[in-house]
Amino acid sequence: MVTDTLELFKQQQRDMWSSFAPSAIFTTPVAANLVGFAGISSGQRVLDVGTGTGVVAITAARLGAHVCALDLTPELLEQAKEDAAIAGQQNIEWIEGDAENLPYPENSFDIVVSQFGHMFAPRADRVVQEIYRVLKPEGLFAFASWPPEHLMGRVFALVDSYADSATFITSSPELWGDPHVIIKRMENIFEMPFFERGVMLTPALSKSHRRLAFERSFGPLRQVMQSLASDPEKLTRLREVMENLIEPYCINNQCHQSYLMSRARVLK
Ligand SMILES: C[S@@+](CC[C@H](N)C(=O)[O-])C[C@H]1O[C@@H](n2cnc3c(N)ncnc32)[C@H](O)[C@@H]1O
Structure with missing residues (x-):
């Protein structure tokens, strides 16, 4: 029963995110910030979890890192491969997979990054354990997430408030944007995280333009809108x-x- 519900959730996530590609133009500058924040450099083995169209993976590969990138949504991985080819980064290993069940042996990576990605997996404890497992001793986990008190967190709360009338399951991803929750989720197996904040800017001619862009490309809202058709x-x-x-x-x-942005080294 639990498995069925989880499988349904993951399928909904795949459907939900299949329209995300146009928004990647806005997450592209954030990717450079996250790669810098994580201190990614040439020769390191890096995993990008919830890679989407690969903006973080491709930015890391350009610096000479050996990059693996994983995402649930096949449509986005197709776009990622195209973008990697345009950028001349054909060595990235793309895998369709789940942050809760990483298909890599333990101690595989120097750095695991996730930009607005792992926060959408429903079982936070499971994701933390998986990232811990695949990191080498002293490896680093660095991620960007949406805090509950800012625009995206408030949009998630709004989407959640429609959960009863809609047909999908939600998982409060914005909790991954709260430093207190992050510290609690990572304690004992990671060092105390270091935090930094940034602002993603999206051009918008009016509030209606931005709302329309959200509706078309931001999966969670698109799904609520469809359920209210x-x-x-x-x-x-x-x-x-x-x-x-x-x-x-x-x-x-x-x-x-x-x-x-949060980063912490594993305690191994
Ligand atoms: C907001 S997009 C971010 C994509 C990309 N990292 C970026 O910054 O442009 C969220 C991504 O997380 C992926 N995702 C959601 N749940 C996932 C899971 N359980 N495992 C792996 N990827 C997941 C979605 O398919 C989607 O590509």
């Missing part, structure tokens, strides 16, 4: 709520999406 009143109300949420973050034609 037969209820135009609720749909209109949700669009209003989204635009009210977005409005204060739209400054000078740019939507400000604050993120948290």
Whole structure:
């Protein structure tokens, strides 16, 4: 039963994220920040979890790292391979797989990175254990996540509030953006994490433009919208709520999406 529910959840995640590729243009600059924050350099063995279209993986490979990259969603991996070829980075090993069940032996990597990726796996304890397992002694885990108090975290909370009427299961991914939760989840097997914050900027001519872009490409919201297709009143109300949420973050034609970066070495 648990397995069935989890399998359903993972299938929903695959469907949900299959439309994400257009948003990767905005996560591309964040990838350079995360790669710098993680201190990735030539010759290191690096794993990118929840790679999507591979923006972090390709940035790391350009520096000479040996990169493996894993994601649940095959459509995004296809795009990743195309982008890697354009960037002249054909040595990345792409694998369709699950952050909760990493298909690598223990002690395989110097660095594991995840940019808005592992936070979507439903069982945080399982993901932490898997990342710990595949890291070498003194290996580093570095990731970017969306804090609950900023725009993306508030969008997740909004999506969660529609969970009863929608047909999907949610997992409160924004908890991975709370330093207190992160410390608790990593304690005893990782050193105390180091935190830094950044802002992802997305050009937006109006709050309606940003809402529409979210609707088209951001899976969790797209799925809620689809579930409300037969209820135009609720749909209109949700669009209003989204635009009210977005409005204060739209400054000078740019939507400000604050993120948290965390890094910690394993204790092995
Ligand atoms: C917001 S996108 C981020 C993609 C990419 N890292 C970036 O920054 O552009 C979230 C990604 O996490 C992936 N994902 C969600 N759950 C996952 C899981 N359990 N295991 C592996 N990947 C997962 C999705 O398929 C999607 O590609």
